[in-house]
Amino acid sequence: MLRYRPRGRRFAPRKDAPGQEASRKIAGIEPADHLQEHLDRIRTELGNSPDIIFRQLKLGGASEANCAIVYLNGLSDPEMINHDVMESLLQLSKEFLQKERSPADFLDMVMKDGLAMGESRMSADWNEAMLAILSGDTVILIEGADHIIIAGTQGGQWRSVTEPTSQLVVRGPKDSFVESIATNISLIRRRLKSSQLWLETMKIGSVTHTHVAIMYVKGKADPGIVREIKDRLNRIEIEGILESAYIEEFIQDKTITPFPTIYNTERPDDATSKLLEGRIVVLVDGTPFVLVLPTVFAHFFQSPEDYAQRFDIAIVMRLVRYISFIILILGPSVYIALTTFHYEMVPTQLLISLVAQREGVPFPAFIEAMLMEVVFEILREAGVRMPRAIGQTVSVVGALILGQAVVEAGLITPAMVIVVALTGIASFTLPAYNLSIAGRLIRFGFMVLSGMFGFYGLTLGVIVLIAHMNSLRSFGVPFMSPISPFRLRNQKDAIIRLPFQPLQTQAAESSTGFGASSNQDTSLAGDSDGRMSGSGQQGADGGSASGRGQHTAANGAGGNRNS
């Protein structure tokens, strides 16, 4: 079990975050003489909870030095507490303890020589102590001391690393993030062994105190965007974070849009490749989905599979995804427009067949399409939420009974069933689920437009949609880059995926060395500083950030996997 320890608090300490209103009055730990008082206080503050374990003991067995350890059963690792905490405390040198010592000496001694643990720290902050207990750490209190010791004994049960369930590949790594942030960080670190991979953590949620970590590759990630992300994270005021989507909603650029402007993934390889592109990964404790930002539209069409297959095949696969997205959005509406407004555009033979199908169908094409699409959404929703055992029944009922019966009863034309089925299948080709649901929503808008105005409305709708997509920004980076604003240099991994050779050249051009030793770090830092001052400091500033965003948008994703 990998243990997670924040590497230094680089964030400005939050004024009010870790702690309830009530406890702010007693911010420090007074040098109470009575250990029992402290313990009572902990007990009352936590509501006399039976899963808090209080264990009083004497240091080294000596009678003078009373001490106590407090931990939360279930969240901590009992093995560690028994072996590394209790045992070491009890085996402290008796000679030392027998002399007259001040509580501070005891504290010092335990810290320096009495704890066989890598992760422990002293604290004088009551709130920190409480939080430590609630996160599974063990708090050691010593009679008369004005500090407590927090020993990192977090443990407990987590789901183990399994295959991803939402982003599948035929060929590629089969591990997926889990709910434990420590495990997730280790999954990335294992892939990206570089001193340049920086990690910063913070706690968000006034009640849940959820660990949130930011990871980025120093020297590749735009420092302005890193700062902007930290700013936005610090501004979050919420009681609880249970999923990274909560964070996503708070930190995304404020626009009304169905499109996701932050990419999420449950694949460590995907997250790593994005890190290599200079993007920033936000991990949230308790969810296997990590956020990647800044995001561009093309990300939602890239699958890790693209880099595991030959590039020519990957190009075709990716094109299929783009075409599917267009079918998903426009399929039913084009059908409505063609059959109700622009019958002249349908090839004659097809038209005759469509006319024959429509004979005796009671609903107008628009109503027909709406009905079928809604039915399809119902089926899909049922299929997703159903217990897995019943899921198959849903698909059988949906596909066979509904699809066939509806046609045979003459309620819906077979062509409409084909169109709806096609859009349904098309929506499944997208590797990113959140873009596909966005497409499904937009599709209904287009159906209304084409039902009212035909291709005229459809064309206007597409223009508005494209304008809207171009107006989107993800942390200052234009959402549609590098397609618009168009950069030929960055097309290597956007719509198509070129072989690794050019991808790699581009990576080499656009960033300095990577995986460098420590003496190169300074030069890298200097370089990035220079860039910062040179091209505008505000990460959210569209103009300046966009350039860099695109710069990194296309490179790296595959190229660095080579190395």
Added chain:
Amino acid sequence: MRKHQGLTILIMCCCLGLLSGCWDVVELNKRAIVSGIGVDWKEEEKEYLVSFQTVIADEISGKAGRGATPTSVYKASGKSVVEAMRNASRKVPRIISLAHTGLIVISDRVAREGIIDLFDYLDRDSDIRLNAEVLIATQGQTAEDVVSAMTPIGKITAFALEQKIDLTSGQLGENFRIEVDDVIRGLLTPGGGPLVNGVMIEGSAEKASKMETLKNAKVEGLAVISQMAVFKGDRLVSWLNADESRGTVWIRNKMKITPIHLKLLDQGGEISLEVMRSKTRLLADLEDPANPIIHIHVEPNFSIREVNSAIDLRNPATMKLLEDAASREVIRIMELAVRKSKKVNSDILGFGQAVERSDPSAWRKMKNRWDQLFPRVQVKYHVKPVIRNSQMRDRSVLYKIHNQ
């Protein structure tokens, strides 16, 4: 009110969209798809009689077919096509939709009266396509007969006729596709007129329109493509015969494949060649502006298809002989076409265009006199025939019999 202004405006905008309704929505089952239009002349009322060949989709691909004819013809009369179409609404339960009309048949009678008003309608109408095929029904037959005819292969006569034209222009070379826009271009030709394919009912027109005819292996009535009709201005003046049609097609550079029959005087016997491909260029010589000379350069490639003679095809001299004979035959065919067009004084061969190309300024001057100049135009033929192959054999079996 003030407080909810934004919301009110939003709701009103949404309502605005709904108020416009569904614009000009027409569901497919409210349309009668017209595949072909026939235009006849009613002598007594001095009106057009327009026949719409409408597709009965059920009979073609639906499950609900009643075994009836795949097309149905609705007739209506009026001073103009539009009037006739509106009159037809008494008979047709659905909107007459002309966008898929593939064929427009005009009777010989109408064509002789003038087609300019008809083509203004066809050109102006937003539904009818400019690439609809135009046919003239042979003298004595009506356009209605043509659009009413059944077709054994394919279900819709109009589309079958379209295919027949494409096929015969590629296989026989006595026709080429003439669409609405071609006719309009023809109408605009100074001193000329359009050239339109003909169509006729072979057999009984009465029986052709009955479903029963399809139950016979020997079809009793069939719409077939006939020779081309020549217009002067917007009036039909004459019909071409087979060779004249072929010559016209050749001069207009539309020749693809056509058979040529040669009689061999020296060796005896006959030989059939086939044009594999051919290229024609018209050049005008305007040295004497009063007497323009048109040079017709033809480069046909032949293939020997049938040899009913004992000649030795291995001999280059024989080949030369054959090429000369073929070249004379080509010239003969083209001369027939030129003679005919001069006779009816209609520049259907594109000579005016050739003059315009070689000297636009001179053409501007003589454009108005082209009517007078055209019959006096001298034509020079330059044929460069090449016999490319003799298919799988060189000599005929006859050669061996003779030389045994």
